[in-house]
Amino acid sequence: MMKNxxxxxxxxxxxxxxxxxxxxxxxLDCGAGGEQPPLSLFYxxxxxxxxxxxxxxSLSQASKFCRENTMPLxxxxxxxxxxxxxxxxxxxxxxxxxIIFLTKKDIARTIAEFHRVMKPDGLCxxxxxxxxxxxxxxxCKTSFVCQLLKNERFAHFEDDEADDYFTKFKxxxxxxxxxxxxxxxxxxxxxxxxxxxxxx
Numbered sequence: 001m002m003k004n005x006x007x008x009x010x011x012x013x014x015x016x017x018x019x020x021x022x023x024x025x026x027x028l029d030c031g032a033g034g035e036q037p038p039l040s041l042f043y044x045x046x047x048x049x050x051x052x053x054x055x056x057x058s059l060s061q062a063s064k065f066c067r068e069n070t071m072p073l074x075x076x077x078x079x080x081x082x083x084x085x086x087x088x089x090x091x092x093x094x095x096x097x098x099i100i101f102l103t104k105k106d107i108a109r110t111i112a113e114f115h116r117v118m119k120p121d122g123l124c125x126x127x128x129x130x131x132x133x134x135x136x137x138x139x140c141k142t143s144f145v146c147q148l149l150k151n152e153r154f155a156h157f158e159d160d161e162a163d164d165y166f167t168k169f170k171x172x173x174x175x176x177x178x179x180x181x182x183x184x185x186x187x188x189x190x191x192x193x194x195x196x197x198x199x200x
Contacts, residue, residue: 006036006038006040006041007036008038008041008096008097010096010125010127010194011038011041011094011096011125012041013196014092014094014123014125014196015041015042015045017123017172017196018042018047018091018092018123019045021091021092021121021123023091023092023119023121023122024048024091024119025045025046025047025048025091026047026048026049026050026089026090026091026092027039027042027047027048027049027050027090027091027092027093027094028050028051028052028083028085028089028090028092028093028094028117029042029049029050029051029052029075029093029094029095029096030051030052030080030083030093030094030095030098030099030110030114031052031053031054031080031095031096031097031098031099031101032051032052032053032062032073032075033051033053033055033057033058033059033060033061033062033075034058034061034062035061035062035064035065036065037051037062037065037066037073037075038096039051039073039075040065040069040071040073043071043073047092049073049074050073050074050075050085050090051073051074051075051076052075052076052077052078052079052080052083052084053075053076053077053078054077054078054079054080054144054148054149055144055148056077056144057144059075059076059077062075063075079148080095080098080099080102080110080113081102081106081109081110081113082113083113083114083116083117085117086117087116087117088117088118088119088120089117089119090117090118090119090122091118091119091122091123092118092122092123092124093114093117093118093122093123093124093125094124094125094126095110095125095126095127096125096127097127099111099126099127099128100127100128100129100154100155101145101149101151101154102149102151102155103149103150103151103155104155104157106149106151107128107155107162107165108164108165111124111126111165111166112165114126115168115169115199118199119199120199120200121198121199122198122199123172123196123197123198123199124169124195124196124197124198124199125194125195125196125197126194126195127192127193127194127195128155128157128162128192128193128195129154129155129156129157129191129192129193130156130157130159130176130178130191130192130193131156131157131158131191132176132178132191133154133156133189133190133191133192134189134191135154135190136153136154136156137153138152138153139151139152139153157193159176159193162193162195166195166197168199168200169197169198169199169200170197170198170200171195171196171197172196172197172198173194173195173196174193174194174195174196175193175194176191176192176193176194177190177191177192177193177194178190178191179191179192
């Protein structure tokens, strides 16, 4: 029985695709920290889980979650641009709302790393900001994004621009989502391009 409800709708679709795969149930989350790590969803379904997190605050939150829920998700401090695992270590890899903090050059480098550590026919999921996303605000100079990732603002992509990162993958599904949320400050608009891809 599922214990956790994760507010990351695309990961339920990714989980469904992973469940249907004949590959070993081993998954890596790149950007895995926070108060309720999405890896817990995969853990509940019997996956061996591993996660990378570069921001210490987010890592501490994830560690607290793991302790309080007796859930060994194996999340540790590392950089997704240089994944510290051997070639073909994972069947499934995802980065939900995390790769978006990188520069375009580093996103390309990270997806190449995904390909390296994925098993043949492995599956991955990533989402990037669309040019239709209105948030062009620079990051705070003291944020982990500026300090650790050397990035000043979100990268925004034309509809087919990020396809170039997936030349060694088969794109299974690509979706552009424009979301409007009611908040205390007014309506928040977000626009993403999501990729579900399989290693060739």
